[in-house]
Amino acid sequence: MSAIGYAFSEALVSLRRSGRSAVMSIGTIAIAFLTLGGFLLVSANLQSLVERWASSAELSVYLRDDVDDASRQALVAELSGQAAVAGVEYVSKDVALERFRRDFPELADVAESTDNPFPPSIEVRLRTDPASSGAADAMATQLTEREGVVDVRYDRQWLSRLMAIIASIRLAGVTAAAVLVLGAAFTVAAVVRLSLQARREEVDIMQLVGAPFAFIRGPSIAEGTILGSIGALLSLLILWAIFATTRDQLTAALAEWGSVGALRFLGVAEAALLVASGLVVGGLAGLVASRAAR
């Protein structure tokens, strides 16, 4: 029998013997990876939401009320010729007022009681590729200094800030999860060490007959690997169950903030990475514990 086959068969025997200790260490691994997976899931959905908003981002160029037609048309023509621009639409004062009445019918009276307060504007739809994003940033800055322009509103600036906040949240989440994973690794190492103690006689004899290290330490590493991967797999199932039961309510709640699209679960690669991380963390914990069998 190969060292790997021997390691896993002995590890399974050890785990059956460990009973509750093994279940507890699987539980701690599952909690740690549930935290990690939860943060990954939330941040992945926030990221795709922000990206969706970013892809429909517009640059609004507000003009002075008295801007003449020639200047306006020159600006529209110039913007249309830019590589980063997907489309341009001029919105007159009247059209802006009409849109306000349509979008906020309950505030129609306010608009009726005063002169039209809305400035004319040019709405610029931008291309979504990264190169265009950089060009749009420069364009927004230049436009503020143009004759006839009173203000420039660029959605991507606040979206970039939002992205930075999401990245910070993700970093904090991953750090917290890493601490939990470290704690779980210590639990796995303790359980594996106990199993090693239970196999002490066997290990002593293996050492005396000159068994290779792969046979002596292999079962401990295999045990950690099994505990880690089962724990991570369990966390993935729990996460999916939570996601499946709350998806509809969350989608409905978020819809009030605008179009959010369908919430998504972790992709196959992300899920596989999560389980693989459990396997690696468990294996490393087993390796550390196995050093007791010198």
Add this chain to the structure above:
Amino acid sequence: MIETHELGKAYGRGLYALRDLTLKVERGEFVFLTGPSGAGKSTLLRLLLLQERPTEGVAIVNGRNLVRMSSREVQAYRRSVGFVFQDFKLVPTKTVFENVSFALRVLGTPIEQQRRRTYQVLKWVGLQHRLQAYPLELSGGEQQRVAIARALVNEPQLVLADEPTGNLDPDLSLEIMNLFRDINSSGTTVLVATHDRELIKWVGRRTVHLEHGRLLGSPGQSGATV
């Protein structure tokens, strides 16, 4: 086969378990190691099995210097040495067959060869009818025969036994000693630590006497170096 020169093992300052031991055991020889409790018999065997490292002197077994061995070299060396202890050191959760085949299994021996060789050696010690029994279901003599079978299954060049009859009654002790004599007659070097003078007299081989960690002599036998 075994050559030591001023071999010593100290635990702390001035506390010697073994001191200035110069000894030569020829290949194929059967040697008894005797002396009172605390004389250093077990320490010498532990040093020869590399369970402990000497603090002084030189020990050469089958041309290998035990003092300067790396961990991997220790593994390789131990594969050429069989060991038998007073307390048998059997794994209680494994059957007789598994306890013996285990020594081959962890060396990566093909499974067919493991089975054949295990059966052969268990038959040789007369336990072919107890293959599926667990150690606790066996008598002391049977357990020691399993331990002897495990020591022999790798066909070692040297067998070390530390008080192998210490837990057995006189009849069983003779039975076990007969096995060691048979092992030796096939050319394997055997070194047995015991304080049982009757047994030594009955087997009638060279005896090395230790006291307070020092060699006293090996009276009346050939090949001894004092």
